[in-house]
Amino acid sequence: MAVLRSYRRFVVVFWQFLPLLWGWARDKRRFLLFGGSRSVTPEMRRERAQILLDSLLALGPTFIKLGQLLSTRPDVLPPEYIDVLEELQDRVPPADWSAAKVVIEDELGPVDEVFDDFDRESISGASLGQVYTAKVDGDPVAVKIRRPGIEELVEADLRVIRWSIPLIVRFVGQGQAFSLENLADEFAKTIREEMDYAREGRMLQEIRGNFTDNPDIVIPRVYDDYSDARVLTMEYISGTKISSVSELEARNVDRSEVAETLEEAYLQMIITDGVFHADPHPGNLAVQDDGSIVFYDFGMSGRVDPFVQDKIVEFYIGVANQDIDGILDALIEMGTLSPEADRAVMADVMELAIQDARGEDIETYRVQQIIGKVEDTIYEFPLRLPPNLALVLRVATVVEGVCVTLDQDFDFITVATDYLADEGYREESIKQFVEGTAEDFQAAATSAVRVPPKLERALDRVEREDLHIRADLEDDNRVIDKLGRRVVLGLVLATSVPTTAFLYVTADLLSAGVSAAFTTAIALALYRSFRRRKSGLRASPQFTRQNLRERD
Known part of the structure; x- marks a missing residue:
């Protein structure tokens, strides 16, 4: 049943995010199956960020929390998305008291026997829990109760998120793909921890100490005797x-x-x-x-x-x-x-x-x-x-x-x-700087003594023409390979064009046609090597003063 619920949930989530996926797909290929990429303006990003925000709100508690986590990850989303998602508030209407009562009585026992007084109207509601006021031994307390049925919904949504990652990474770069996969693991850990009120109680007590x-x-x-994994009772201040x-x-x-x-x-x-x-x-x-x-x-x-x-x-x-x-x-x-x-x-x-x-x-x-x-x-x-x-x-x-x-x-x-x-942190940093400078000075002095003899030996080898230099060239992005391929294609094209013309004049049309087809294929391959963004000889995007001013 849990897996079946996850499948149904996946269809709902996919349908909700379909407009965004459609837009991201067209960014890579304007006509989906063919065509070049299209530029995305900041205004387009802001519009899509608002669509993402509305979708997260519509999908409920788990995705509200996911949006809050995404707003802390500028390595996953552009700044326009971060700005919009920062407005995401973790506020949803509280569940009915009858459902919340089942949770508290399963954990602690009958409400009226455990607490001196318990107000059935919650004072705040969030996606994972809701807070009520009560009294213990005459002292006012706040009782935080995990939202009824939230565990099953969260686990189903976590499966959906995990299933969705391979689909989403097709629309993003390699760096964001890596971050998204890590983000899914981080989010699953974070939301499970947040649902564990026993952990929250321990963290609260440690920070309080x-x-x-x-x-x-x-x-x-924290009132330990009135708290458990799904209920947390705290002093009301x-x-x-x-x-x-x-x-x-x-x-x-x-x-x-x-x-x-x-x-x-x-x-x-x-x-x-x-x-x-x-x-x-x-x-x-x-x-x-x-x-x-x-x-x-x-x-x-x-x-x-x-x-x-x-x-x-x-x-x-x-x-x-x-x-x-x-x-x-x-x-x-x-x-x-x-x-x-x-x-x-x-x-x-x-x-x-x-x-x-x-x-x-x-x-x-x-x-x-x-x-x-x-x-x-x-x-x-x-x-x-x-x-x-x-x-x-x-x-x-x-x-x-x-x-x-x-x-x-x-x-x-x-x-x-x-x-x-x-x-005392600044004094410690100054001390470390002084110590590091002293070590650098000592190393420099040692080098000053050792370098002249080595330099003299090297010059002697140059004079005897016995000096050999080995250079290893790293080409992780295969830039030289791509450049060499273009040079070869260019040379082949330069020879095939006059060859085709010669065959057209001196030989039959079939030979000239075959040569022309070959020449066309070479020309197309050379053209595509310059048109493909991934094959282009370009550096990764870097910041300059100009594009910072444009961004501002």
């Missing part, structure tokens, strides 16, 4: 929605201080603790009257391994110091930027990104604009993002958006730089 000594960060505690600027003003809350507190909290989670709340949109953040920030919904949470933490620190320090080489090194070592990318071009990209983001004061620029340029580059090359790093990049941009909503003059980089200095 990391902020025990920080009164400015408030995280609800109220507050003003963090994006309600006018209400915060009325409560005399220092919004600039709140923005700084929020950024420092995420820097601590990502750089220091290695475990972070990964869904910082305004609906999951509230502010109390004393300026402390309340975090809700830890279903989306992630971990950062120590290596990536170190590289993120290096990235921030590179941005703060305007060290282009340091930024590129950090991105390459994290796996965000391909080592094979044109480093000079990428240096120009980063230089322009920093110049575009810089204000009148040379130290005031925003990391979101820098990351936005990098994300655009990621799609153009295309490159590949490690899953957790994609989530970190997404968190950074969303957090900055919330901070700018609170304070339009908020300087993300200055706060990050101050945090790194307070925690």
